[in-house]
Amino acid sequence: MSGSKSKPTELRRQRRARQHGCWGHLIVAPLWVAYDANLGTLLRTCDAVGACLAVPRTPHYKEALARGDTLRGRRPCIHWVAPSKEHWLDEQRAGGFRLVAVELADGATPLSRLEPARIPTVLLLGHEHNGVPDDVLTGVDECVEIPMVGWGASLNVAVAGSLVAYRLAGLS
Numbered sequence: 078m079s080g081s082k083s084k085p086t087e088l089r090r091q092r093r094a095r096q097h098g099c100w101g102h103l104i105v106a107p108l109w110v111a112y113d114a115n116l117g118t119l120l121r122t123c124d125a126v127g128a129c130l131a132v133p134r135t136p137h138y139k140e141a142l143a144r145g146d147t148l149r150g151r152r153p154c155i156h157w158v159a160p161s162k163e164h165w166l167d168e169q170r171a172g173g174f175r176l177v178a179v180e181l182a183d184g185a186t187p188l189s190r191l192e193p194a195r196i197p198t199v200l201l202l203g204h205e206h207n208g209v210p211d212d213v214l215t216g217v218d219e220c221v222e223i224p225m226v227g228w229g230a231s232l233n234v235a236v237a238g239s240l241v242a243y244r245l246a247g248l249s
């Protein structure tokens with residue numbers, strides 16, 4: 078790097094003059110993710126990549142997002158999932174969205190081969206212990222797996238979701 082150095086706050090002002098509304102083309106949907114910290118991290122990732130977040134319209138998710146939100150109110154567009162996850166997923170499908178699950182599964186696309194989303198896409202993330210339900214997995218258009226070489230059985234869900242969101246957004 079060369080030239081004069083801008084402060085992070087100045088850079089932020091130059092790059093993001095105002096808050097974004099509903100981008101509509103990429104929706105990160107941690108429909109089974111339970112922990113505040115993970116939901117807060119995914120909210121920040123949505124803001125960073127220009128995606129919306131979709132969560133069930135329940136007191137648990139409203140409170141978890143309020144606690145996990147570190148964007149101080151300038152949060153991205155949130156889609157409230159109702160009346161049920163199944164109904165909402167059917168609606169997205171009918172509206173032309175592709176459903177992409179992030180999960181360890183046979184036949185999944187490795188992250189390195191995942192193409193940026195060319196049509197509106199919903200990115201599904203699973204519960205911290207139970208993953209994405211099997212009946213949902215069988216109905217998705219694509220499943221993406223992040224290769225791992227260590228001893229751990231899986232990544233933290235917010236890390237996994239952020240890696241895939243960056244890729245689908247065409248930013249990595």
Ligand SMILES: C[S@@+](CC[C@H](N)C(=O)[O-])C[C@H]1O[C@@H](n2cnc3c(N)ncnc32)[C@H](O)[C@@H]1O
Nearest residue numbers: 179180202203206208209222223231232234237
């Ligand atoms: C901690 S993992 C769940 C592990 C759970 N024990 C299971 O067997 O599914 C939580 C979520 O993170 C995502 N995830 C974690 N590691 C992943 C990986 N290597 N590839 C794809 N998705 C991953 C998936 O969405 C998963 O449902």
